[in-house]
Amino acid sequence: MTQTLKTKVLIIGAGTGGYVAGIRCGQLGLDTVLVDGGDGLGGTCLNVGCIPSKAIIHAAGKFETVARAAGGGTLGITAAAPAIDLKQTVEWKDGIVRKLNGGVAALLKKARVKVIKGWANFEDAKTCVVKTDDGEVRITAEHVILATGSEPVELPFLPFGGDVISSTEALSLSEVPKKLVVVGGGYIGLELGIAYRKLGAEVAIVEMAERILPLYDKALTDPVAKWLEKHGVELHLGARAGGFGGGRLNVTTMDGEPLQLEADKVLVTVGRRPRTQGWGLENMGVAMAGPFVKIDQRCATSMKNVWAVGDLTGEPMLAHKGSAQGEMVAEIIAGHDRVFDPVTIAAVCFTEPEIVSAGLGPNDVEGRDDVIQSVFPFAAIGRALAIEAGEDGGFVRVIASKADHRILGLQAVGQHVSELSNSFAQMLEMGAVLEDVAGTIHVHPTLGEAFHEASLRALGHAIHI
Numbered sequence: 001m002t003q004t005l006k007t008k009v010l011i012i013g014a015g016t017g018g019y020v021a022g023i024r025c026g027q028l029g030l031d032t033v034l035v036d037g038g039d040g041l042g043g044t045c046l047n048v049g050c051i052p053s054k055a056i057i058h059a060a061g062k063f064e065t066v067a068r069a070a071g072g073g074t075l076g077i078t079a080a081a082p083a084i085d086l087k088q089t090v091e092w093k094d095g096i097v098r099k100l101n102g103g104v105a106a107l108l109k110k111a112r113v114k115v116i117k118g119w120a121n122f123e124d125a126k127t128c129v130v131k132t133d134d135g136e137v138r139i140t141a142e143h144v145i146l147a148t149g150s151e152p153v154e155l156p157f158l159p160f161g162g163d164v165i166s167s168t169e170a171l172s173l174s175e176v177p178k179k180l181v182v183v184g185g186g187y188i189g190l191e192l193g194i195a196y197r198k199l200g201a202e203v204a205i206v207e208m209a210e211r212i213l214p215l216y217d218k219a220l221t222d223p224v225a226k227w228l229e230k231h232g233v234e235l236h237l238g239a240r241a242g243g244f245g246g247g248r249l250n251v252t253t254m255d256g257e258p259l260q261l262e263a264d265k266v267l268v269t270v271g272r273r274p275r276t277q278g279w280g281l282e283n284m285g286v287a288m289a290g291p292f293v294k295i296d297q298r299c300a301t302s303m304k305n306v307w308a309v310g311d312l313t314g315e316p317m318l319a320h321k322g323s324a325q326g327e328m329v330a331e332i333i334a335g336h337d338r339v340f341d342p343v344t345i346a347a348v349c350f351t352e353p354e355i356v357s358a359g360l361g362p363n364d365v366e367g368r369d370d371v372i373q374s375v376f377p378f379a380a381i382g383r384a385l386a387i388e389a390g391e392d393g394g395f396v397r398v399i400a401s402k403a404d405h406r407i408l409g410l411q412a413v414g415q416h417v418s419e420l421s422n423s424f425a426q427m428l429e430m431g432a433v434l435e436d437v438a439g440t441i442h443v444h445p446t447l448g449e450a451f452h453e454a455s456l457r458a459l460g461h462a463i464h465i
């Protein structure tokens with residue numbers, strides 16, 4: 001028998017977009033139902049994305065530190081060669097994921113959001129049927145928030161299965177592959193490729209563009225390229241991957257030459273696409289913008305009271321964008337006057353070293369003579385040297401308007417610079433000028449001093465260079 005439910009707000013997808021929308025709806029007293037068909041609340045980010053990847057990256061960093069100590073010793077510390085039982089590492093990572101799944105469930109419960117586990121299929125814009133373990137539930141709602149997220153892009157000649165894996169499987173391998181080929185040199189492929197290199201795999205990266213992380217400017221990505229070179233990661237740039245068989249991946253090099261790369265696993269990370277199929281989106285009368293659901297500045301779709309947030313709505317496909325949109329949509333439904341108009345959505349690559357970018361970059365201001373660009377190297381920052389983070393070519397860059405010194409963009413590359421990302425976003429969001437950063441007493445010794453010095457340098461009076 002089909003159970004029927006009526007609710008004020010129906011949310012499909014419990015990723016960072018959907019579950020945050022759910023919690024905020026609950027806080028605002030809106031009767032809310034959240035449906036998710038995945039294995040655990042939290043969506044891609046929590047289960048097979050941001051969190052598990054950073055756990056594996058962390059474990060790989062620990063392994064590398066011990067391996068370095070064993071290979072000749074650093075800082076006067078020596079150690080025996082490390083060994084890894086990747087199954088145990090993955091169990092540890094899964095434990096973190098389970099803890100966070102439980103945390104999201106508790107927060108939704110506290111906000112009085114009704115959670116239904118199952119796959120939703122829409123019959124029309126405001127009605128969906130959810131197949132649950134206990135039968136079907138038909139839900140009608142006044143407002144619908146679509147937050148179905150995204151999934152890895154599969155290459156037709158390299159379908160997922162067996163030794164051809166996506167990031168999802170790469171986060172749960174039972175042993176470190178001897179030879180790993182990563183197809184796609186974007187941030188997901190590089191983060192995982194670097195982690196597996198640290199864990200001892202021989203890693204090759206095949207990238208169609210002429211450099212890694214092509215969405216970032218070259219100066220920012222050079223320290224990462226240097227790390228890859230120093231650590232023996234084979235880079236095949238301007239190269240195309242082909243089929244895989246008999247433990248070999250066919251590649252066509254930049255010069256059109258055929259090449260075969262040996263691989264125990266081929267990790268395909270050529271992008272993610274919005275999850276728009278298989279759940280009745282076509283029955284909702286919602287307009288599309290290319291592959292994404294079209295939204296306006298309030299995350300409203302073309303259908304009245306149908307909203308969409310997160311990866312489903314376009315780039316940047318980042319967790320914090322989805323959660324900010326989800327929070328806003330809940331407030332709009334509750335009657336608040338809101339638009340989604342951030343000055344910046346900072347992006348971080350958790351590579352080695354890390355990269356942060358917020359606001360305008362050098363490519364955006366190329367040829368303009370009304371801006372100042374100033375760079376300060378971590379090599380001149382005491383804290384960076386004291387934590388072995390000063391010798392990889394890292395820096396902080398400030399881009400500001402010449403006329404009024406308004407900060408337009410901030411970037412950094414270096415170890416641990418992800419921690420500077422929020423301070424960058426805050427400065428941009430608050431419309432800071434160079435004098436605001438220069439006049440803020442920065443704690444010593446910290447990596448953030450490089451931001452202070454870059455701003456001072458833009459004003460013509462850096463102290464430590």
Ligand SMILES: Cc1cc2nc3c(=O)[nH]c(=O)nc-3n(C[C@H](O)[C@H](O)[C@H](O)COP(=O)(O)OP(=O)(O)OC[C@H]3O[C@@H](n4cnc5c(N)ncnc54)[C@H](O)[C@@H]3O)c2cc1C
Binds near residue numbers: 016148275279309317
């Ligand atoms: C390896 C990896 C690392 C990443 N690292 C970062 C990072 O460091 N920082 C960052 O900001 N972003 C990162 N991301 C991206 C981030 O995970 C996504 O931007 C984010 O998860 C998008 O959230 P979302 O709510 O839009 O969708 P998702 O998290 O994809 O959630 C969608 C949910 O909807 C459910 N669903 C879909 N259709 C239906 C249906 N019909 N019925 C019921 N349920 C349905 C799915 O089961 C899923 O749980 C990473 C991604 C990957 C893959």
